[in-house]
Amino acid sequence: MKALILAAGEGTRFRPHTLQLPKPAIPFLNVPMGYFALPWLKQAGVQSLVVNTFHLPEKVKALYEGQNFFTVEYSKEVGKILGSGGGLKNASGLFKSEENFFLLNSDEIYLTKEKNPFHKLSQQHLKSDAISSLLVTEHPEVGSKFGGIWVDDKNKVIGFGKTKPAGTVQGFHYLGCQILNKKIFDYLTPKEEQNILYDGLTKAIQAGHPIELCNIPCEFFETGNLKDYLSATNQVLQHIVDQTGEGLNFLNLLSQLDPDSSLQKSNGHLIWKHKSAAVKNCKIEGFAVFGKNSKAENCHIVDSVFNYGCNVKDHDIARNLILV
Numbered sequence: 001m002k003a004l005i006l007a008a009g010e011g012t013r014f015r016p017h018t019l020q021l022p023k024p025a026i027p028f029l030n031v032p033m034g035y036f037a038l039p040w041l042k043q044a045g046v047q048s049l050v051v052n053t054f055h056l057p058e059k060v061k062a063l064y065e066g067q068n069f070f071t072v073e074y075s076k077e078v079g080k081i082l083g084s085g086g087g088l089k090n091a092s093g094l095f096k097s098e099e100n101f102f103l104l105n106s107d108e109i110y111l112t113k114e115k116n117p118f119h120k121l122s123q124q125h126l127k128s129d130a131i132s133s134l135l136v137t138e139h140p141e142v143g144s145k146f147g148g149i150w151v152d153d154k155n156k157v158i159g160f161g162k163t164k165p166a167g168t169v170q171g172f173h174y175l176g177c178q179i180l181n182k183k184i185f186d187y188l189t190p191k192e193e194q195n196i197l198y199d200g201l202t203k204a205i206q207a208g209h210p211i212e213l214c215n216i217p218c219e220f221f222e223t224g225n226l227k228d229y230l231s232a233t234n235q236v237l238q239h240i241v242d243q244t245g246e247g248l249n250f251l252n253l254l255s256q257l258d259p260d261s262s263l264q265k266s267n268g269h270l271i272w273k274h275k276s277a278a279v280k281n282c283k284i285e286g287f288a289v290f291g292k293n294s295k296a297e298n299c300h301i302v303d304s305v306f307n308y309g310c311n312v313k314d315h316d317i318a319r320n321l322i323l324v
Contacts, residue, residue, distance in 0.1 A: 002095060003049055003050070003104060004050045004051075004075075004087075004088060004095075004101065005037070005049055005052070005106050007023075007034060007052060007064075008052045008087055009055060010054075011026075011055070013225040014026065018055075020324050021056070022056045022060050023106070025060070026107075026229075028109055029261065029289060034107065037118070038257075040119070041070075044102075044118040047070070048070050048073070049073070050072070051064050051074055051106075052082075052087045053075070054076075054077040055081070061074060082193050082194070083195050083196075084197075085188050085195050085200040086191070086193045086194040088185075088200070089185065100180065101179065104178070107223060109221045109223050109232055110175060110219060111221075111249065112249065113249060114217075114249075118177065120214060120216065124214050125179040128210070130181070130212040131204045132209075132212070135176075135178060135216065136215050137220060139172075142171040142172065142173050146173050147161045149173075149213065150168040151169065151213070157211040160197040160198055160201070175216075184204060187200045187204045219239075219246060229322065230305070233305065236250060240263055241263065241270065261273060261275070269285055269288075271284060272289045274290060274293075274294070276293050279296050282298070282299045282300070282301055283300045285300075285302045286303040288303075289304075290306045291310065294306040296311075297312075297313045297314070299314070300318070301317075301318045302318065305321070305322040305323065310324070
């Protein structure tokens with residue numbers, strides 16, 4: 001089985017940082033966000049990746065060439081970004097031999113007690129006749145902050161979006177991962193920007209195709225902008241400190257992807273630090289994350305992230321920053 005990772009996006013809400021790095025390369029606790037799904041995909045039986053590119057394509061390629069889990073092919077988008085549905089259609093030639101395949105976002109962060117939600121999703125999908133099986137969770141802001149996947153009283157998916165369709169009894173939050181049957185290509189138009197949910201799957205529902213939901217309890221973290229990203233960093237660190245089941249599962253994932261970073265505590269403040277980072281004579285409040293070969297000297301640091309190789313000296317205060 002193959003997986004298409006959606007990595008073409010411009011990350012506009014995370015600018016100016018995403019003018020330098022594509023969103024999947026932005027580090028979360030010293031691991032590029034685009035890497036967190038890789039161990040789960042491997043354990044779920046995926047054998048190779050397809051990655052779509054548009055924004056900073058060479059940096060996206062460098063990111064995925066730097067992982068050790070899969071061989072990678074690339075689907076290039078030129079001139080305009082095609083969205084999740086259009087991007088999938090553009091890559092269809094790379095999926096000719098695939099009956100079913102994963103489609104997933106490249107920047108999702110969530111904590112769950114499930115050892116491998118992708119394996120659970122795969123097992124459920126392969127026992128069904130669904131055109132798509134979507135990984136979802138319950139979330140109180142479905143229909144307000146987030147669009148929902150809406151089901152009727154028989155748990156049948158009847159629509160997508162912030163507005164509840166008639167007959168809805170519950171909405172779920174989409175966790176950015178699904179398994180699709182090759183029939184989905186019949187409902188996508190070449191060379192057009194499309195959304196896989198609002199365009200592709202909506203047409204498939206109208207044609208009578210069933211859609212399955214795989215609901216996992218989890219804590220989902222928004223990382224689309226700097227404020228939410230920093231809040232997510234703080235909350236995940238706290239889960240690791242508190243040794244919740246979800247936090248320990250995420251710590252295990254981190255250990256697979258970056259065994260050289262670890263948690264330290266100083267006067268009640270949290271420091272996530274790569275062993276090669278050099279931190280000297282710094283006052284730290286809240287949390288700080290120091291990446292590989294980063295350096296900080298004579299700084300007052302508050303709730304900030306220092307990416308690989310970042311060097312900051314004699315800084316009066318670094319507050320609520322990600323230094324890439």
